[in-house]
Amino acid sequence: MSGSQGMHSPVAQFEIKPLIELSFGGYDLSFTNSSLFMALAVGISAVFLISAMRRAELVPGRMQGLAEMMYEFVAEMVRSNVGHEGRPYFPFIFTLFVFLLFGNMLGLIPYSYTFTSQIVVTFAMAAFVFVGVTLIALFKHGLHFFSFFVPAGAPKVLIPFLIVIEVISYFVRPVSLSVRLFANMLAGHTMLKVFAGLAVMISGAGGLAMAGSVLPFLALIGLTGLEVLVAALQAYVFTILTCMYLNDALHLH
Amino acid sequence: MTCLPVAIAIAVARLTGKGIHMIRLKTCQHAGIMLFGLAAPATARAAGAGLPQLDISTWPSQLFWLVVLFAAGYIIMAKLVTPRIGAVLEERRAKLDDDLGKARAASEDAAQTRAEYEADLDAARSAAAETAKTAAAEAAKKAEASDAKIAKKLADKVAKAEAKLATARSDALANLNDVAAEAAMVAVAQLADIKTTAAQAGKTADKLAAQMARQETN
Numbered sequence: 001m002s003g004s005q006g007m008h009s010p011v012a013q014f015e016i017k018p019l020i021e022l023s024f025g026g027y028d029l030s031f032t033n034s035s036l037f038m039a040l041a042v043g044i045s046a047v048f049l050i051s052a053m054r055r056a057e058l059v060p061g062r063m064q065g066l067a068e069m070m071y072e073f074v075a076e077m078v079r080s081n082v083g084h085e086g087r088p089y090f091p092f093i094f095t096l097f098v099f100l101l102f103g104n105m106l107g108l109i110p111y112s113y114t115f116t117s118q119i120v121v122t123f124a125m126a127a128f129v130f131v132g133v134t135l136i137a138l139f140k141h142g143l144h145f146f147s148f149f150v151p152a153g154a155p156k157v158l159i160p161f162l163i164v165i166e167v168i169s170y171f172v173r174p175v176s177l178s179v180r181l182f183a184n185m186l187a188g189h190t191m192l193k194v195f196a197g198l199a200v201m202i203s204g205a206g207g208l209a210m211a212g213s214v215l216p217f218l219a220l221i222g223l224t225g226l227e228v229l230v231a232a233l234q235a236y237v238f239t240i241l242t243c244m245y246l247n248d249a250l251h252l253h
Numbered sequence: 254m255t256c257l258p259v260a261i262a263i264a265v266a267r268l269t270g271k272g273i274h275m276i277r278l279k280t281c282q283h284a285g286i287m288l289f290g291l292a293a294p295a296t297a298r299a300a301g302a303g304l305p306q307l308d309i310s311t312w313p314s315q316l317f318w319l320v321v322l323f324a325a326g327y328i329i330m331a332k333l334v335t336p337r338i339g340a341v342l343e344e345r346r347a348k349l350d351d352d353l354g355k356a357r358a359a360s361e362d363a364a365q366t367r368a369e370y371e372a373d374l375d376a377a378r379s380a381a382a383e384t385a386k387t388a389a390a391e392a393a394k395k396a397e398a399s400d401a402k403i404a405k406k407l408a409d410k411v412a413k414a415e416a417k418l419a420t421a422r423s424d425a426l427a428n429l430n431d432v433a434a435e436a437a438m439v440a441v442a443q444l445a446d447i448k449t450t451a452a453q454a455g456k457t458a459d460k461l462a463a464q465m466a467r468q469e470t471n
Binding site: 011012014015016018022027028029030031032034035038039041042045046049050053056058064067068071072090091092094095098099115117118119120121124125182186 | 303304305306307308310311312313314315316317318319320322323325326327329330331333334335337338339341342344345348
């Protein structure tokens, strides 16, 4: 497109570029820029959380306090949304939150890659949660699970319609869960790129006009702050919705 | 809002007098479309122009690495991180509970010690008062006893002195009789020229003295 002009498309940042070519059984399984930042998210979060707790003290320092804060945050989320029965799933929920939080935050560093802006990644995670939660519900409640789709106390005439609605809303869960995160990341990063590109373009005009680039640059600063908030918030939203689905599976309303 | 970037670009171009590269403007418009067409990323334009997310050829690699790396992350979190943090938090909770229990016990101990101390103090105070009372009583008794002794001694002395005085007096009286007899004898000899012996005079004087004493007692 406009690459030859030194300007990138605002969506060029989402391009997947292989770093190490790999293929297996006819599939391209290359280690890409996306995989690199996924690995960094796992690696940095693991190194941070392990080293912060290495010399754990009774009165925590800054790093230990931060690690404990993250743990307590997720533990409290699981406790208040799922209850005691949610304990076995805590490590998964915690991994999910840390993975998404570090992925979203790393993506805000200029020239990095935001793997949560990939619909296939968010959908795979949402689908895993959806299938897992449904299996847990079936395993725990057997056929009684299907009563989940019949709202209690509804008039008999309405029940067939309500069941259809409930079933649809249940199967839409993985879609809404994945699209919410994906769309937020896509929108945020595109917007940052647009304003950044605009600032660069105006400054390229030279002379007095360069002063005009201050406006989009200021907007960029504000948007970056907003995106930091969105990055944390969307990690939280994905995690808390997972908790709620898990709660539904364990307690059926 | 959609037109803002374009408007700024045009304004800049007018100010500087330089032409705008249409291709840049197109990029800008494209950005605007992207910005406000996000809810439907599968629009013909986005899909056609290649929203990289919709390039299916990259999906196997993304899914593969997601599974591998998320699984690795899960194992690290489940085996290393969460048990460690959980243990540290549990340890702290136990320590706090323990310390609070100890503090409560110490506080109860202190209250008990204080109560004991106050009881002791009360006992000591009443014992001291008792001692003071008995001491005062004893002292009073002793003082009384020594007073009585001294009084008796003095009375004895007085009695002795009085006895001495009495003997001295009777001696003096006896002497007085002799003196009177002698004087009477001298007076009789000079006045009546009667010579009397001292024995006679004494006898008479004694007789007189006895007579006088008899009269005195009557």
